[in-house]
Amino acid sequence: MHSSQKVAVITGAAQGIGRRTAELFAEQGYSLALVDLKPMAATALVAQKCGADVLELTGDISNEQSVSQFAASVRDRWGRADVLVNNAGISFISPAEKVSAADFRRVLEVNLVAPFLLAKAFGALMLSRRSGSIVNVASISGKEGNPNLIPYSVAKAGVIALSKALAKEVLADVSNDLPELERFFFDKLAPLERSGAELVKLHQLSVRQNHSDPVVQIMEPFSDLRLIHRPLI
Secondary structure (H helix, E strand, O other): OOOOOOEEEEEOOOOHHHHHHHHHHHHOOOEEEEEEOOOOHHHHHHHHHOOOOEEEEEOOOOOHHHHHHHHHHHHHHHOOOOEEEEOOOOOOOOOHHHOOHHHHHHHHHHHHHHHHHHHHHHHHHHHHHOEOEEEEEEEHHHHHOOOOOHHHHHHHHHHHHHHHHHHHHHOOOOEOOHHHHHHHHHHHHOOEEOOOOOEEOOEEOOOOOOOOOOEEEEEEOHHHHHHHOOOOO
16 A cells, blocks of 8 residues: 555654654654554554554564564555654663673663664665655763663664764665754654653754754753653563
8 A cells, every 4th residue: 555645653652752752743644653562552542533544563673573574564554654763762770780781782672773673674665765754862871971871871872873874874865854853853842741740851962964864863861861761671
């Protein structure tokens, strides 16, 4: 099936920033592919009330086979993917000497390997149409590094490099809506209400060489880390 309506793929869509992002894209007339390990019925219901066509995809984003199946489902449903928002992530707060290799690897798998796998799978759909945009949610931790957050900081530093490298690699190959998306995220998504009166603001991390880059990242202040990240398992 091929749709004339734009399609947004949003990870971590069950709650928080992912849920609000989905709601805002639905309000803008996008069809939505929602991705999470947790139930997304509440997010889907709100999006459907806005008239959005919604596909719920449940699974582990760090599993390459699962991600390939997600992309195949989106291709079969709509024949396109216009926006990918790599929002899902986990944190692990601990002194370095208490972080196991398994803990370290799990954070890297979800926060860095998964965005790469998703960009690869859905980027292929974008490249086939020579059009698309990828938004990666990074963190000041990846730029500065923060104590007791070594796995998280390392993973988010990787997301920053991933965003830069992808943008340079595909810059000449696709058109995109990033100037429009930038206004969308920073005008409408910030501040984001979560947990009652608590507010989270997203801030731009300027890594693009110009506004035609098809890959951008947004980051949240370290002080609000606890409001944004939650375990997926």
